[in-house]
Amino acid sequence: MIATKSKSHISWHLICLIWCCVELTQAQGKLELELESSAKIDWPTFPWSRNNKTNKQSHSRPSLQLKDDYGQVDISSFSGFERHPCRRVCQQGQSQSCYYQLVVHNYRRLGPECQRCQFDERTCADENCIYGDGVATPVMAVNRMVPGPAIELCENDTVIIDVLNYLNEPTTMHWHGIHMSRSPDMDGVAYVTQYPVEPGQVCRYEFQVDRSGSLWYHSHMGWQRGFGVAGNLIVRQPHQTNPHARLYDYDLVEHALMVQDIFYDYDIQQVRNILINGKGRNHLSQLPDQDARHRYERLRVTPGYRYRMRIVLNGIFNCPVEFSIEQHKLLIISTDGNDIEPVLADGFFLTSAERFDFVLEANQYTKNYWIRVRGYEQCEDRKLYQGAVLSYRGAARSELPQGGILESRQARDQDEPPLFINDFRFKPLNDSLSALRQLNKDNDVGTLSLRSVEPVPWPRYTKFLTHYSSLSTRQAPNGELLFQIDEISYNSQGISLLQGRHLYKDDVYYSNRSSLAAQGRNCARELCEGVHVIRLPAYRAIEMVVANHMEPTHPIHIHGFTFRLVGQGVLGNLNDLRNIRELDRRGRLPRLSDDYAAVAKDTVQVPGLGYVVLRFISDNPGFWSYHCHIEAHTVQGMSAVLKVGGDHQIKRIPARVGC
Ligand SMILES: *[C@@H]1O[C@H](CO)[C@@H](O)[C@H](O)[C@H]1NC(C)=O
Numbered sequence: 001m002i003a004t005k006s007k008s009h010i011s012w013h014l015i016c017l018i019w020c021c022v023e024l025t026q027a028q029g030k031l032e033l034e035l036e037s038s039a040k041i042d043w044p045t046f047p048w049s050r051n052n053k054t055n056k057q058s059h060s061r062p063s064l065q066l067k068d069d070y071g072q073v074d075i076s077s078f079s080g081f082e083r084h085p086c087r088r089v090c091q092q093g094q095s096q097s098c099y100y101q102l103v104v105h106n107y108r109r110l111g112p113e114c115q116r117c118q119f120d121e122r123t124c125a126d127e128n129c130i131y132g133d134g135v136a137t138p139v140m141a142v143n144r145m146v147p148g149p150a151i152e153l154c155e156n157d158t159v160i161i162d163v164l165n166y167l168n169e170p171t172t173m174h175w176h177g178i179h180m181s182r183s184p185d186m187d188g189v190a191y192v193t194q195y196p197v198e199p200g201q202v203c204r205y206e207f208q209v210d211r212s213g214s215l216w217y218h219s220h221m222g223w224q225r226g227f228g229v230a231g232n233l234i235v236r237q238p239h240q241t242n243p244h245a246r247l248y249d250y251d252l253v254e255h256a257l258m259v260q261d262i263f264y265d266y267d268i269q270q271v272r273n274i275l276i277n278g279k280g281r282n283h284l285s286q287l288p289d290q291d292a293r294h295r296y297e298r299l300r301v302t303p304g305y306r307y308r309m310r311i312v313l314n315g316i317f318n319c320p321v322e323f324s325i326e327q328h329k330l331l332i333i334s335t336d337g338n339d340i341e342p343v344l345a346d347g348f349f350l351t352s353a354e355r356f357d358f359v360l361e362a363n364q365y366t367k368n369y370w371i372r373v374r375g376y377e378q379c380e381d382r383k384l385y386q387g388a389v390l391s392y393r394g395a396a397r398s399e400l401p402q403g404g405i406l407e408s409r410q411a412r413d414q415d416e417p418p419l420f421i422n423d424f425r426f427k428p429l430n431d432s433l434s435a436l437r438q439l440n441k442d443n444d445v446g447t448l449s450l451r452s453v454e455p456v457p458w459p460r461y462t463k464f465l466t467h468y469s470s471l472s473t474r475q476a477p478n479g480e481l482l483f484q485i486d487e488i489s490y491n492s493q494g495i496s497l498l499q500g501r502h503l504y505k506d507d508v509y510y511s512n513r514s515s516l517a518a519q520g521r522n523c524a525r526e527l528c529e530g531v532h533v534i535r536l537p538a539y540r541a542i543e544m545v546v547a548n549h550m551e552p553t554h555p556i557h558i559h560g561f562t563f564r565l566v567g568q569g570v571l572g573n574l575n576d577l578r579n580i581r582e583l584d585r586r587g588r589l590p591r592l593s594d595d596y597a598a599v600a601k602d603t604v605q606v607p608g609l610g611y612v613v614l615r616f617i618s619d620n621p622g623f624w625s626y627h628c629h630i631e632a633h634t635v636q637g638m639s640a641v642l643k644v645g646g647d648h649q650i651k652r653i654p655a656r657v658g659c
């Protein structure tokens with residue numbers, strides 16, 4: 001059974017724990033010790049220069065093996081795309097063909113490349129040093145960068161992206177937010193829309209950019225996204241069709257921030273820090289935030305101008321973050337790449353894979369300000385937070401803001417309470433009629449009350465086909481905690497669903513809640529695993545009610561579609577959630593009214609012991625992954641596939657080389 005690719009991946013990571021622990025905890029201890037004990041950092045000698053186990057390691061833990069030999073790759077291909085011809089002002093009817101090469105490879109945070117850069121921050125980029133938080137740990141990079149290079153395109157461009165796998169394990173790349181409406185085989189999900197790209201192979205992704213907005217790309221295999229395989233994918237539109245064009249003066253790629261919670265390789269089950277564009281304070285060092293030895297991402301702005309900024313959370317653990325900027329209001333204009341009616345707020349929350357775009361007006365005193373990211377849930381337990389610097393031109397260029405990152409978090413204007421949108425913490429509601437109104441009041445501006453600039457794409461009184469789905473966990477007989485959708489842990493069987501669909505019979509190969517029940521399985525009592533495929537008709541108005549049986553929130557992502565969020569709330573009662581179909585029949589799950597321009601998203605948080613109601617038109621036949629975006633949960637089975645349309649409606653897929 002090729003099945004548990006991702007799980008077997010974990011297990012040898014676990015095996016490797018023993019290895020790395022010995023090696024890196026020593027290194028770590030040394031680093032910590034030195035940082036604490038000496039005011040002046042004398043950076044330790046790099047641990048791997050003492051590493052004398054290379055040969056042994058290459059057998060026991062291939063993917064963490066460092067390759068310092070790039071002989072096989074054209075060095076010029078290791079680059080960002082700042083000078084790419086497709087990076088341009090977008091104009092109506094002037095789409096282009098764009099080619100990119102993404103080399104995915106093993107690398108190091110604070111690697112040997114960083115020798116010079118530790119004394120001179122400006123050399124870091126030239127030397128391809130990934131400085132991170134100053135803790136040496138293996139990463140998986142794209143073109144020697146973590147996060148990978150940003151790709152900037154215009155709507156309707158046709159792209160060819162060659163992904164070269166220089167890891168020692170299979171990979172795939174997912175283009176998060178692109179609908180792949182003409183190319184369902186380019187979505188990048190292993191054993192769903194393609195075969196994995198083996199080490200040393202190239203996979204050519206070719207698709208039309210069928211929308212605009214703040215999108216991103218990331219590996220869709222195992223823990224690779226957590227090791228760093230992710231980057232921004234910014235799709236702009238012409239000025240004339242951009243509803244928010246008049247709200248800002250600049251839309252610069254250097255103002256796109258990818259926030260990521262990270263692990264150190266010796267324990268990939270533990271969150272260790274949060275980084276902003278791969279950088280940030282080393283919280284182990286116990287140096288004050290404003291100590292110049294920390295390396296922060298720095299965003300430059302010129303006083304008097306308005307900037308569009310794009311923030312994505314590449315969330316790995318259950319670590320929602322709160323984002324704000326000292327002394328500034330944020331005019332929030334877009335989420336998950338979908339424009340909304342602007343909301344002026346003090347900040348917003350993000351759960352894994354969510355994005356918010358906002359306009360920042362540089363209208364404060366000329367100085368440096370903290371950009372604040374505060375972690376919750378697992379990140380709160382570890383008191384994790386991170387900063388970056390908003391630096392006005394004219395302010396001291398290399399200085400840091402005064403004070404700590406989280407100090408004086410109150411609103412600029414003391415008279416009004418601070419306003420945060422998309423708060424993941426919901427209060428239980430028991431009265432359905434006032435639920436929607438109350439949500440807004442109790443949760444600042446709840447996600448549900450955001451308004452799209454586009455009306456919903458279906459007429460009033462549309463009848464929706466409702467699918468009820470649930471999120472839960474179950475203990476495997478070996479003690480492992482598995483995550484589930486509809487009480488089934490996803491377990492692929494080695495045939496790619498899209499390519500291989502004539503090799504199996506759906507009714508035999510797929511599992512779902514009712515097919516397992518028909519076989520006499522009681523998934524509420526025993527562990528159910530399988531190729532969990534939910535079949536939905538094509539070209540219909542679909543509604544998904546997703547009930548979360550657990551206390552933590554789960555950010556749910558659906559590939560291939562942008563959905564509208566029409567209901568979201570907390571029931572607070574597991575029994576109600578188990579009987580959600582019945583509860584719904586009794587009218588206890590209110591929806592927004594038909595004429596409300598419900599917010600369009602591709603990822604949404606399902607509140608703890610709560611639910612969401614999502615709607616979309618299933619006009620994109622294919623196999624679309626539906627999963628929790630917390631990496632640990634996906635890997636442990638909280639994933640399913642929506643098969644939209646019958647075989648005759650799904651595009652025939654030509655054979656591909658390499659994947
Ligand atoms: C590595 O180990 C071998 C013996 O195990 C030793 O002869 C060699 O000098 C070591 N190399 C380094 C760089 O320490």
Ligand SMILES: *[C@@H]1O[C@H](CO)[C@@H](O)[C@H](O)[C@H]1NC(C)=O
Nearest residue numbers: 091092093094095155156238
């Ligand atoms: C992209 O294609 C759509 C549909 O053909 C069209 O309406 C839109 O104007 C195009 N956008 C650009 C920037 O050319």
Ligand SMILES: *[C@@H]1O[C@H](CO)[C@@H](O)[C@H](O)[C@H]1NC(C)=O
Nearest residue numbers: 428429430431432571572573
């Ligand atoms: C619902 O809320 C009301 C007041 O808001 C409270 O009196 C009542 O006990 C609640 N019912 C349940 C079932 O929690």
Ligand SMILES: *[C@@H]1O[C@H](CO)[C@@H](O)[C@H](O)[C@H]1NC(C)=O
Nearest residue numbers: 506507512514515533534535
């Ligand atoms: C569940 O499986 C049964 C038996 O294979 C099938 O008839 C049914 O359509 C499936 N339901 C869904 C929602 O996929």
Ligand SMILES: [Cu+2]
Nearest residue numbers: 554628630633
């Ligand atoms: Cu989850």
